[in-house]
Amino acid sequence: MKGFEYLQEELNQLKDQGVFRPLIDLESEQSSTVTIKGKKVIQLSSNNYLGLTTHPKLREAALKAVEKYGAGTGSVRTIAGTFTMHEELEEALANFKHTEAALVFQSGFTANVGVLSSMLTDQDVVISDELNHASIIDGIRLTKAKRRIYKHCDMNDLEQALQETQSCRVRLVVTDGVFSMDGNIAPLPDIVDLCEKYDALVMVDDAHASGVLGKNGRGTVDHFNLHGRVHIQVGTLSKAIGVLGGYVASTQTVRDYLIHRARPFLFSTSHPPAVTAACLAAIEVLLEEPELIDRLWDNTKFFKNSLQQLGFDTGNSETPITPVIIGDGAKCMRFSDELFEAGIFAQGIVYPTVPKGSARIRTIVTASHSKRELEQALDAFEKVGKKLGVI
Numbered sequence: 001m002k003g004f005e006y007l008q009e010e011l012n013q014l015k016d017q018g019v020f021r022p023l024i025d026l027e028s029e030q031s032s033t034v035t036i037k038g039k040k041v042i043q044l045s046s047n048n049y050l051g052l053t054t055h056p057k058l059r060e061a062a063l064k065a066v067e068k069y070g071a072g073t074g075s076v077r078t079i080a081g082t083f084t085m086h087e088e089l090e091e092a093l094a095n096f097k098h099t100e101a102a103l104v105f106q107s108g109f110t111a112n113v114g115v116l117s118s119m120l121t122d123q124d125v126v127i128s129d130e131l132n133h134a135s136i137i138d139g140i141r142l143t144k145a146k147r148r149i150y151k152h153c154d155m156n157d158l159e160q161a162l163q164e165t166q167s168c169r170v171r172l173v174v175t176d177g178v179f180s181m182d183g184n185i186a187p188l189p190d191i192v193d194l195c196e197k198y199d200a201l202v203m204v205d206d207a208h209a210s211g212v213l214g215k216n217g218r219g220t221v222d223h224f225n226l227h228g229r230v231h232i233q234v235g236t237l238s239k240a241i242g243v244l245g246g247y248v249a250s251t252q253t254v255r256d257y258l259i260h261r262a263r264p265f266l267f268s269t270s271h272p273p274a275v276t277a278a279c280l281a282a283i284e285v286l287l288e289e290p291e292l293i294d295r296l297w298d299n300t301k302f303f304k305n306s307l308q309q310l311g312f313d314t315g316n317s318e319t320p321i322t323p324v325i326i327g328d329g330a331k332c333m334r335f336s337d338e339l340f341e342a343g344i345f346a347q348g349i350v351y352p353t354v355p356k357g358s359a360r361i362r363t364i365v366t367a368s369h370s371k372r373e374l375e376q377a378l379d380a381f382e383k384v385g386k387k388l389g390v391i
């Protein structure tokens with residue numbers, strides 16, 4: 001069909017630059033190894049931090065829910081699609097996060113967009129870290145509030161932003177808890193101190209911290225012991241939790257407001273029973289099996305230290321997200337292809353997901369990787385790194 005030649009031209013340019021990315025099909029379940037193109041490879045690119053995608057308790061909960069309640073919910077939450085288990089999940093999340101209330105969204109992406117697009121007016125300002133996730137950026141694009149971007153984790157620039165915006169009614173400072181491409185942790189105690197000094201509100205997106213940081217994986221607020229001092233915690237049910245969805249943990253007022261005003265919540269059908277039941281089971285697993293988080297961190301330390309000892313640049317990562325910085329986009333994609341040949345699935349991340357010149361292989365180890373699998377991956381990194389002149 002004619003009409004989209006201009007799009008094809010842009011795609012051809014990506015192909016010329018070596019950064020066109022076809023989707024890659026998994027032919028197996030998501031685990032420490034996966035089958036791709038008929039080949040079993042070690043998975044280093046998923047967000048399945050605790051291996052919960054295949055946890056027996058989640059499988060069983062999902063199956064039972066399908067048997068009892070069927071496949072879908074048939075409505076948005078606000079009309080006829082709220083099941084008892086949706087509210088049970090929200091109660092479990094609020095308890096888990098030590099907040100008054102929580103509200104589940106269809107994804108972490110829509111949770112951020114829902115909050116940022118609905119809660120501020122043109123008398124307000126949103127102040128955002130320059131490396132915040134795309135869903136925060138898109139949420140900010142939809143707000144009527146003024147916008148001020150501060151330099152990445154730069155507390156002097158944040159303070160200046162707070163000084164510049166004193167006339168605004170509400171100032172909302174938003175940050176990722178763990179930055180998704182670099183794996184560094186936001187300086188949340190400093191952010192909270194500044195916000196208290198300047199009477200601003202704080203929102204943290206804990207997509208990569210939930211299930212990873214804090215007691216039982218409660219996230220950055222718990223990690224830094226900042227309970228009651230962060231106004232909005234957004235999380236995802238799609239990464240460490242192992243299923244799908246997002247949530248906002250905050251006050252009852254915020255929950256009620258979002259139910260009435262957050263458009264992604266209002267106008268999109270609720271989670272199927274299997275998803276909701278599996279998420280509920282996942283929270284139980286977080287409370288009952290803290291050893292999964294210990295294993296995640298043991299694997300993280302081993303893998304990160306070993307990569308550094310080999311001479312790779314892993315940026316300033318402090319979490320299971322360990323970037324291996326390559327620089328050039330095409331070289332990075334070649335690195336990833338060579339790793340695949342050696343039995344390792346570790347995706348290259350290039351511009352525009354990361355700034356030009358900072359292309360990287362982004363690795364995430366999980367609790368379910370064995371030492372042997374990690375050693376095999378390190379061998380492959382060493383061989384490819386030497387072959388391509390990265391180390």
Ligand code: PMP
Pocket residue numbers: 107108109110112133135176178180205207208236237238239244245246
């Ligand atoms: N926030 C951050 C920091 C993320 O990394 C992601 C996932 N890429 C999201 C939000 C969106 O979460 P979800 O995949 O549940 O939509």
